[in-house]
Amino acid sequence: MDSETPIQIPVFDLSKGAQTLAQGARARAYNNACRDVCEALARFGCFEAAYDGLPDGLRDDMFEAMRQAFDLPEEAKRRNTSDKPYFGRTGRSAISPLYESLGVEGAEEFEKAKEFTQLLWPGGNNFFCETLNSVSAKLLELNLIVTKMIFHGLGVPYDAAAAVSESSIFRVMKYDAPSAVGSAVVLVPHTDKNTLTVLVQQGGVQGLEVLVDGDRWVPLAPRDGYFVVIAGEILKLWLEWQAWSNGRLTAAKHRVVLTPEKDRYSFGSFTLPETSSVVKPPEELVDEAHPPRYKPFEFLGYLRHVEANARTMYLSGEDSIDVYATAAAASV
Numbered sequence: 629m630d631s632e633t634p635i636q637i638p639v640f641d642l643s644k645g646a647q648t649l650a651q652g653a654r655a656r657a658y659n660n661a662c663r664d665v666c667e668a669l670a671r672f673g674c675f676e677a678a679y680d681g682l683p684d685g686l687r688d689d690m691f692e693a694m695r696q697a698f699d700l701p702e703e704a705k706r707r708n709t710s711d712k713p714y715f716g717r718t719g720r721s722a723i724s725p726l727y728e729s730l731g732v733e734g735a736e737e738f739e740k741a742k743e744f745t746q747l748l749w750p751g752g753n754n755f756f757c758e759t760l761n762s763v764s765a766k767l768l769e770l771n772l773i774v775t776k777m778i779f780h781g782l783g784v785p786y787d788a789a790a791a792v793s794e795s796s797i798f799r800v801m802k803y804d805a806p807s808a809v810g811s812a813v814v815l816v817p818h819t820d821k822n823t824l825t826v827l828v829q830q831g832g833v834q835g836l837e838v839l840v841d842g843d844r845w846v847p848l849a850p851r852d853g854y855f856v857v858i859a860g861e862i863l864k865l866w867l868e869w870q871a872w873s874n875g876r877l878t879a880a881k882h883r884v885v886l887t888p889e890k891d892r893y894s895f896g897s898f899t900l901p902e903t904s905s906v907v908k909p910p911e912e913l914v915d916e917a918h919p920p921r922y923k924p925f926e927f928l929g930y931l932r933h934v935e936a937n938a939r940t941m942y943l944s945g946e947d948s949i950d951v952y953a954t955a956a957a958a959s960v
């Protein structure tokens with residue numbers, strides 16, 4: 629493609645798709661929508677979705693609630709720990725010093741949202757707790773709608789594939805405006821290590837960019853009522869593994885670039901396999917004609933590997949799961 633030709637990341641209206649889904653997966657419109665989603669993910673590894681399941685007011689409440697959380701003293705935010713890499717607070721690292729994020733596993737369950745809220749505010753914060761709980765449930769709903777569409781579009785039985793979306797993390801992100809003149813990369817280029825990511829960006833602050841064709845960074849401008857959907861490494865690997873997608877599914881490489889004017893906020897739903905699970909193809913899909921292409925590996929082991937090698941992986945741009953799953957994965 630000519631380097632001057634503007635690249636348009638596909639946009640789908642999933643509000644209607646969600647209704648069609650409820651009416652039965654055979655509907656022709658649904659089949660077409662699923663095929664389009666798969667094509668977009670094959671080419672770009674991401675797309676934008678219009679979706680009416682998260683009211684604007686609730687979205688704005690979430691931005692207000694997360695501001696309250698980020699404004700808390702360091703010691704409160706530091707209580708967001710986890711023994712699993714990337715599950716708790718991340719950022720403020722040598723690689724991404726202007727980025728900070730808090731993670732809540734299973735925030736769509738009220739008890740977990742409450743537990744997290746009490747970690748930050750021992751005296752409680754009802755507004756934060758209720759907003760976190762409803763918003764995470766609504767985003768997860770969209771995440772799972774898209775996951776089903778992908779598997780339907782590729783002809784993969786969803787029940788077999790549900791294992792890749794067994795759990796979820798809701799994450800709130802803050803990026804400090806860089807102080808230097810010009811723009812700065814505040815979140816390094818990376819592919820997500822989970823299954824599927826659904827993001828909401830704060831209105832009016834440009835920042836997210838996705839790499840297309842290996843050499844063009846395409847901005848994804850924030851737009852009210854639109855969500856960014858990004859395919860992660862696990863989804864790519866799982867589908868490639870069984871040649872369901874003929875190796876065509878892309879885990880989009882993306883980054884966040886900011887100019888000095890404004891801090892930026894975003895939040896997202898990240899689905900992933902149970903950390904203790906072994907990522908491997910279902911036995912019924914493997915036979916002599918379809919041997920597994922990668923070694924089975926424990927998902928937690930992969931996350932630990934990424935954490936231990938983050939600096940080298942991210943700075944070299946070599947953060948692909950393929951290398952780990954083919955060569956470095958310990959047999960389980």
Ligand SMILES: O=C(O)CCC(=O)C(=O)O
Pocket residue numbers: 799801815820827829836882884893894895
């Ligand atoms: O803030 C964003 O828009 C992107 C966040 C992101 O890429 C991530 O958390 O993996």
Ligand SMILES: [Fe+2]
Pocket residue numbers: 818819820882
């Ligand atoms: Fe990401």
